[in-house]
Amino acid sequence: MQRIIQDIQRAPREMIEAFATLAAATVYESNQQSGAMDHTIKPNVWGQRMCGSAVTVRCFPADNLMLHTAIAIAQPGDVIVAEVGGLLDAGYWGEITTVAAQARGVAGLVIAGGTRDHEAIAQRGFPVWSAAICMRATVKKNLGWVNHPVCVGGVEVHPGDLVLGDDDGVVVVPQARLTDVLVRAQAKEASEAEVMRRLQEGELTLDILGFRQSLTDLGVML
Numbered sequence: 001m002q003r004i005i006q007d008i009q010r011a012p013r014e015m016i017e018a019f020a021t022l023a024a025a026t027v028y029e030s031n032q033q034s035g036a037m038d039h040t041i042k043p044n045v046w047g048q049r050m051c052g053s054a055v056t057v058r059c060f061p062a063d064n065l066m067l068h069t070a071i072a073i074a075q076p077g078d079v080i081v082a083e084v085g086g087l088l089d090a091g092y093w094g095e096i097t098t099v100a101a102q103a104r105g106v107a108g109l110v111i112a113g114g115t116r117d118h119e120a121i122a123q124r125g126f127p128v129w130s131a132a133i134c135m136r137a138t139v140k141k142n143l144g145w146v147n148h149p150v151c152v153g154g155v156e157v158h159p160g161d162l163v164l165g166d167d168d169g170v171v172v173v174p175q176a177r178l179t180d181v182l183v184r185a186q187a188k189e190a191s192e193a194e195v196m197r198r199l200q201e202g203e204l205t206l207d208i209l210g211f212r213q214s215l216t217d218l219g220v221m222l
Helices: 014-020 025-028 065-073 095-103 118-124 173-199 212-218
Strands: 050-058 079-083 091-093 108-116 128-133 151-154 156-159 163-166 169-173
Touching: 014 050, 014 163, 014 173, 025 163, 025 169, 025 173, 050 065, 050 128, 050 151, 065 079, 065 095, 079 151, 079 156, 079 163, 095 118, 108 163, 156 169, 169 173
Parallel strands: 050 079, 079 108, 091 108, 108 128
Antiparallel strands: 050 163, 151 156, 163 169
């Protein structure tokens, strides 16, 4: 089996640009409530956003050689998504890899492991979602996998999947579902804008969203 795959099919640029305007939670809801990574994957800095095609990485524990390999393979706009064998207590990614990735035009990193040089990465404005912050060193010895399916934050990610991240976390959309999810997400945004307009005019969520009947069914009359 080929361990390192260099050529992958990426999400169309127009799709990435359209999804980049949407909230991750809206995309999750529009993706049949699937694709959202769990609470272990957090933004390293509040207020950052990213959207791009996944370049997937499987590292050996405390070994980041495959992350350096992924940077070399990545194209502008890609998001590196890495699983690390379950070991959080290592700094798989730091300022050096950040500078290298930015020079290649990488849009961000999602990693089920630790990162370090937190302040320096934040100052450079590189978006990172990780499971931990840890300064412990890594080795560069083992051949892992690049652009094979990975599982990060409880979500299976395939090379080329669309990855969107904001303060609420990270959501992944398979390429086969992009058009359907985009249509649903844009419609949901428009619907929610109308709901908020009505709320500002004094209506209640109980009435707009039909929750009053749920209370009535539970024996509560308001």
